[in-house]
Structure formats: structure tokens, C-alpha cells
Amino acid sequence: MKVNLFGNKRVWLITAMIILLAGCNQTTENVEENDKIRVVSTNTIIANLTDEIGGENITNISLLKAGTDPHVYEPVPQDSIELEKADLILYNGYNLEPNIIKLINSSGVTGQSLAVAEQVKPLDFEYEGQKKPDPHVWGNVQNTIIMVESIRDKLIEIDPENEAIFQQNSEQFIAELKELDSWIKNQIATIPVNQRQLITSHDAFQYYASAYGLEIPGTLIGISTEEQPSAQTVKNLVEIIRNTGVKAIFAETTINPTLINTVAQEAGVNIAEGKLYSDSLGVKGGEADTYIKMLTTNTNSIVTALGKSE
Incomplete structure (x- = not known):
């Protein structure tokens, strides 16, 4: 039987090139992914605000899933892993997510953190004879604009190379929030x-x-x-x-x-x-x-x- 050694070599060379190129592409993708700052948002509302600002230029993980109550949420081991890997942790603050805040303070966190809602002057409520800040600040869209600006500034601080993108995204989002604020006022009226x-x-x-x-x-x-x-x-x-x-x-x-x-x-x-x-x-x-x-x-x-x- 006649064997076509040259043909076999061509097949082998082509296969090797495909494998090599695939490996290069995968390596490039991994490098690009690793170049993005890694953000962990503790609840779905903050995660959405952060996505609007960071877009595809960040990796954003939300610890809580849709429908989960942050007041009573009990962290799982994976939460500690995500917090320790984060370049930036964005949490609400004002004790909205008490068990997650405890975890942030007790785990091996090396990244920066920001209590986003605490950038807003709170309304108070009385509990057991003491005044405490109400954590649900996002109910007022004007407060949410402050939260967005705070997230934007922190992202720029950590990743200044993408400042223009973060600025542009936040400006567009804030314009939409201002429209929402006016619309709500008109509807309630x-x-x-x-x-x-x-x-x-x-x-x-x-x-x-x-x-x-x-x-x-x-x-x-x-x-x-x-x-x-x-x-x-x-x-x-x-x-x-x-x-x-x-x-x-x-x-x-x-x-x-x-x-x-x-x-x-x-x-x-x-x-x-x-x-x-x-x-x-x-x-x-x-x-x-x-x-x-x-x-x-x-x-x-x-x-x-x-x-x-x-």
C-alpha cells in the first residue's frame, strides 16, 4: 500500500497550527479578562448601577441574586472567595446587609471597598430609643445619582486608563436617571x-x-x-x-x-x-x-x- 507521507505531514502541520492559534487566542482572551478590574457588588441594585458605569470594561460579580433579601442573607463560602479576589467591593452600608459587612471586615480582603449608600445623607428612623440611618436611600433617584457618581469616581481611581469610558457611561446614565426622577414626580401627582x-x-x-x-x-x-x-x-x-x-x-x-x-x-x-x-x-x-x-x-x-x- 502506498503511503502519502507528504499529505500526512500537511495534515499534521495544519492541525498543529490550528491548535497553536487557538491557544494564542485563548491566552489573549485570558490576558484581556485579567486586565479588567474585578468588582464585587453586594446586592443587585448596586450591581446594576455598577454595570451601567463600567460596562464591558470591568468584571462585576453580584453576591446576592435577584429576589434575595439583603437584611437576612447568610453568606456562603464562595462569597469569601469572591471578596478576597476583588479589586473593589461595593456594598450598600447603613447596615442593609449586616452579615456581608461582617464578612468583609473579617475576611482576607486586600482590595478597596466603598459603602455606596453612605455617600448620601440619610433619613433616620428610631429603634429601641436610638436614631439610626435608613439604608434604603435609592428610593430617591437624586440619591441614586450621588451613588452613581461615587461608583464612577472609585472606578476611575482604580482604573484611570478607562476614565473617559466611565465618565461617558455615567453621564448618559445620569441623564436617564434625571428623566426618571421627573417622570415619577409627574406620575405621583x-x-x-x-x-x-x-x-x-x-x-x-x-x-x-x-x-x-x-x-x-x-x-x-x-x-x-x-x-x-x-x-x-x-x-x-x-x-x-x-x-x-x-x-x-x-x-x-x-x-x-x-x-x-x-x-x-x-x-x-x-x-x-x-x-x-x-x-x-x-x-x-x-x-x-x-x-x-x-x-x-x-x-x-x-x-x-x-x-x-x-
Whole structure:
């Protein structure tokens, strides 16, 4: 049998070149990926803001997944690994994610960190006789603009080569946020003044209400979802609802709705059809998978439920 050695050599050479080129491409991709600063965001809201600014020029990991409550989240071993690998850790602060903050302080973190919400002057709430800062600052879009500027500045500090990109992305995003802020004000203004009362599962909408002209007569639980409402608390909220004549009360996506449903039944009031997103964005591809879509969805739900004619 005649063997074509030259042909075999050609096949071998071509195969070797393909393998070599593939290896080069893979190495190039790895180098490019390694050149990006590695950011860890502790919750979905901060992760989205950071993605809008950094885009493809950063690697951004969100520790919490959509629908996860940061107040009660218990870290897993992988979280420690991600924090230790990070060039920058962005967390909310004001004790929104207490167990993650403890982990950041106790693990072998070598990168920089920034408490993003703590760049905003907080509204206070009273707990056990002491005033504490409310962590839900993003309810006011003007506060979110401050958060975006803080994230942008920190990214530029760590990665000055991409300053122009971070500046451009943040400017475009801030313009969209300003439009959102105006739109919310106009939408809430369509609700009759005597019906602008917001009652929710937990006290996460103080900033939103203050910025856009709503009142919060009461909530089922306080700032943190760790709290367990007593029978007296439930009774008091039922009385508030009856006395104020609110048209509807709201469940939230990250909180079991059983108790707020009980309150609605006892008070003889409707639960709004749309649940509110408070401490987390919605699932990817859903109605609230970005910060802007979350505030838009919440506003639409509030206007629909409270703005109905008598």
C-alpha cells in the first residue's frame, strides 16, 4: 500500500497550527479578562448601577441574586472567595446587609471597598430609643445619582486608563436617571392628594415617599425584615388603615405576603395587584431587572392602586 507521507505531514502541520492559534487566542482572551478590574457588588441594585458605569470594561460579580433579601442573607463560602479576589467591593452600608459587612471586615480582603449608600445623607428612623440611618436611600433617584457618581469616581481611581469610558457611561446614565426622577414626580401627582398614602410590608419607602409626595401612615414591620411583628403591631396597623381610609396596601417581592394579606383581610382593604420591589431587583428578563425598570414598575403599581377614583 502506498503511503502519502507528504499529505500526512500537511495534515499534521495544519492541525498543529490550528491548535497553536487557538491557544494564542485563548491566552489573549485570558490576558484581556485579567486586565479588567474585578468588582464585587453586594446586592443587585448596586450591581446594576455598577454595570451601567463600567460596562464591558470591568468584571462585576453580584453576591446576592435577584429576589434575595439583603437584611437576612447568610453568606456562603464562595462569597469569601469572591471578596478576597476583588479589586473593589461595593456594598450598600447603613447596615442593609449586616452579615456581608461582617464578612468583609473579617475576611482576607486586600482590595478597596466603598459603602455606596453612605455617600448620601440619610433619613433616620428610631429603634429601641436610638436614631439610626435608613439604608434604603435609592428610593430617591437624586440619591441614586450621588451613588452613581461615587461608583464612577472609585472606578476611575482604580482604573484611570478607562476614565473617559466611565465618565461617558455615567453621564448618559445620569441623564436617564434625571428623566426618571421627573417622570415619577409627574406620575405621583396624578394621585388625588388625600389618597397619597403608602402602606407596605416593611419600612423601605421612606426616601421614595419623601421625594415624591407620599405619606407613610404605618408599616407591618420596621426597617429590617429581621423584625417579627407582634399581634399588637398587626392590630395597630389594622386601626391605622381603617382610620386613614387607604385604598390599597402593598406586599413586597422579597417578603412572605402571609401577614400583610392577613392585615388586609382584617382591615377590609385590598392588596394592590402589583407587588413592590424594595431591596432587590427582579429576575433577569422580567419587569424590574434594572434599577430604572424597578422604580418604573413600583411607580406604576402605586399609581394604579392609589390613583383610582372614589
